Amino acid sequence: MRTTSISTTKTNVFWNHDYTAASYAFDTTRKSGDIARAIDAGRADVVIIDPSSHRERTLELIRTVHDAIYVDAVLSGHPEHLASSQGFTWDSGIPTMAIAHSSGLVAAVTEVLSGSSRVAGSLSSGLHHARAGTGRGYCTFNGLAVAAEAALTAGAERILVLDLDAHGGGGTRSLCDPDRVVQIDVSTSGFDAWNPAPSDAYLFAGKDDYLTTIGEALDLAARAGAFDLVLYNAGMDPVTDSGVSSQDIAVREQQVASWAEEHDLPLVYALAGGYAHGGDAAREALVDLHLLTIQAFA
Numbered sequence: 001m002r003t004t005s006i007s008t009t010k011t012n013v014f015w016n017h018d019y020t021a022a023s024y025a026f027d028t029t030r031k032s033g034d035i036a037r038a039i040d041a042g043r044a045d046v047v048i049i050d051p052s053s054h055r056e057r058t059l060e061l062i063r064t065v066h067d068a069i070y071v072d073a074v075l076s077g078h079p080e081h082l083a084s085s086q087g088f089t090w091d092s093g094i095p096t097m098a099i100a101h102s103s104g105l106v107a108a109v110t111e112v113l114s115g116s117s118r119v120a121g122s123l124s125s126g127l128h129h130a131r132a133g134t135g136r137g138y139c140t141f142n143g144l145a146v147a148a149e150a151a152l153t154a155g156a157e158r159i160l161v162l163d164l165d166a167h168g169g170g171g172t173r174s175l176c177d178p179d180r181v182v183q184i185d186v187s188t189s190g191f192d193a194w195n196p197a198p199s200d201a202y203l204f205a206g207k208d209d210y211l212t213t214i215g216e217a218l219d220l221a222a223r224a225g226a227f228d229l230v231l232y233n234a235g236m237d238p239v240t241d242s243g244v245s246s247q248d249i250a251v252r253e254q255q256v257a258s259w260a261e262e263h264d265l266p267l268v269y270a271l272a273g274g275y276a277h278g279g280d281a282a283r284e285a286l287v288d289l290h291l292l293t294i295q296a297f298a
């Protein structure tokens with residue numbers, strides 16, 4: 001179901017066509033459209049909301065989190081080495097897409113902090129590799145850091161970033177104050193490794209101890225003190241790139257959803273990594289994986 005007004009009975013997920021505005025075709029720039037179509041076809045009982053009313057505010061927040069020269073490069077395409085530093089060839093749809101991805105997270109944060117629902121999501125990634133002055137690893141603007149900034153300026157005092165993407169969230173850690181934004185990360189790859197602050201946890205898992213490590217991470221999160229908001233980066237690349245089974249990922253999503261519900265934690269999810277290595281069948285399989293997150297939080 002698609003509408004422009006927030007549902008109070010179903011989980012709202014934010015998306016609009018700007019999410020896929022980039023000409024550059026890659027999972028990060030395309031898969032949200034496939035997922036939105038799957039939701040429209042009735043494969044998850046959630047409501048899709050257009051976040052475009054949050055665009056101007058989001059651009060201000062992006063300018064708070066990122067350096068002016070980098071933001072201007074993404075908007076204009078110049079200098080080219082900065083404009084394409086996330087790994088995509090620049091086109092005028094890139095800034096439209098990048099602002100929309102963060103707008104969805106800002107809209108979701110605004111919704112859950114208003115108390116109208118406990119959970120909301122964005123069909124974007126969390127984009128956790130982007131730094132203040134440069135993109136990295138397919139991430140243009142760091143949506144998690146922008147969402148954290150939105151929450152802090154709206155009065156949240158302490159936020160948990162739960163990052164279960166296969167790769168590390170070094171970009172997010174570099175952009176947020178560790179006294180106010182605690183980061184708990186379970187990685188299956190060493191890319192974008194980061195140094196944990198005293199309240200953080202940075203765990204590594206293989207395919208055989210994946211769920212045990214997720215359980216450990218959630219226990220640590222439960223003991224890490226009170227949080228006003230959880231930003232959950234729900235990567236599917238542990239499956240597509242690290243050999244974790246889709247059954248284990250389905251269990252992971254149920255575990256995270258139950259844990260947040262049990263602790264009555266407001267939560268915003270982003271879909272994060274997950275790559276279709278192959279043709280249409282791989283693309284369909286990737287949609288199925290991301291729907292596990294959406295269904296678990298529906």
Ligand SMILES: [Zn+2]
Nearest residue numbers: 165166167273
């Ligand atoms: Zn990743």
